[in-house]
Amino acid sequence: MINIAIAEDQVLFRKGIISLLNAVTDLRVVLECNNGEDLLQQLDACPETIHAALIDINMPVLNGLETMKIMREKHPDIRNIILTIHEEERYIQAMVEAGANAYLAKNADFSEVEKAIRAVVANDYYFNEQTIKAMHHFMHGKKQKVVLGEMDITRREREVLELICQENTSLEISQKLFISESTVNGHRNNLLLKIGCKNTAGLVLFAIRHNIYRIH
């Protein structure tokens, strides 16, 4: 019997996965949580041995990356399977680098989820073609300048980026932050370099992808 924990904030998706997993005779979902912090707390209180954890990236309170880093330290025997909508290579790279045992896109089919669970329990890791490819690109030095961006973006840069997303010009931003327009343009430029994009459009896309700016 394989015991599974799942951290995923979308209730319906979570319940659906649990239903599918519990329908398999030797799989059992022992723990379910809304976010990473919840997972860590529940694990401390859990008497059962957990073999694998399905972890979402976008979660409130404690996100997937941070959660997994702590998991590696506090629960090194639990295999971490990332289950996310993000298919960009930089996510795969960041997660694998941080110690993920498997990386699955949410649009994978269930048989792959099952396969990944069995694989990580038996052989520690499960990497599909997409993941292997991302790792190759990473190793061949084709990695993005900023792996999981927001971590490497300074507070000031983040403030500027937020205001850019709110359609402010550099002058307006400088007035709101009480700095000169040139400085704002300096931050803008650093953002472009760090994120590795070409212009404002790229900055906005990055901000949305990384929840620096939330779209309504």
Add this chain to the structure above:
Amino acid sequence: MINIAIAEDQVLFRKGIISLLNAVTDLRVVLECNNGEDLLQQLDACPETIHAALIDINMPVLNGLETMKIMREKHPDIRNIILTIHEEERYIQAMVEAGANAYLAKNADFSEVEKAIRAVVANDYYFNEQTIKAMHHFMHGKKQKVVLGEMDITRREREVLELICQENTSLEISQKLFISESTVNGHRNNLLLKIGCKNTAGLVLFAIRHNIYRIH
């Protein structure tokens, strides 16, 4: 017995929901599809009476809104339940206006999905507090300038907008569309006016909100 169809492109989410629905004794998922076009085709070939359809908004080929409009004409007896990640009022408004019988966010819990299915079958409609609120705002004239925007944007403008989101400059866009840079700038300007935003950041946000550009 209530027969249900489901159109949802995320396989895992779809399979999960189906597993949950089929676990309820008097609910049965008869039809599952990847997109709207698939749904319409399968409905034509389906000998069973479908009582309700769960429809996602973001789907390839034929999206939720277009799908539902056709459903209203060709299958007026089937109740359409929108099941989406979008919680913005303009989506609710657009969908209800187009004839949705219920609107649910994907982070609803399963009991609400079940409740909504029973409600639309018994009483045609199911609207929760959030939906009612959006409809009130709509009726009180607080609706956004562009309800589901893309309708008012020409094909050419949409092409330009897509390329803007892909971080192309006006010159690059002009080369890709075989028109002059000035023309591209003209389209850009019209987009700014129609959408009512200030700059590229606003254009990108609009494109994402209205699924003209899909973020990964």
Add this chain to the structure above:
DNA sequence: TAAAAAACAGGTATTTTTATCTGGTTTTTA
């Protein structure tokens, strides 16, 4: 089917953004 409206194509001038710089300050880390 004419008239009207909308879409498409383009030009010019101004403003904003982007590419490269310099140097001081704060934070890491060896």
Add this chain to the structure above:
DNA sequence: TAAAAACCAGATAAAAATACCTGTTTTTTA
């Protein structure tokens, strides 16, 4: 706790985006 790295602030020139125009062609609609 020095040295190194990263952050913050800024300037200037070049490139790109935006504001404001004029026409032509295609679609609507009265």
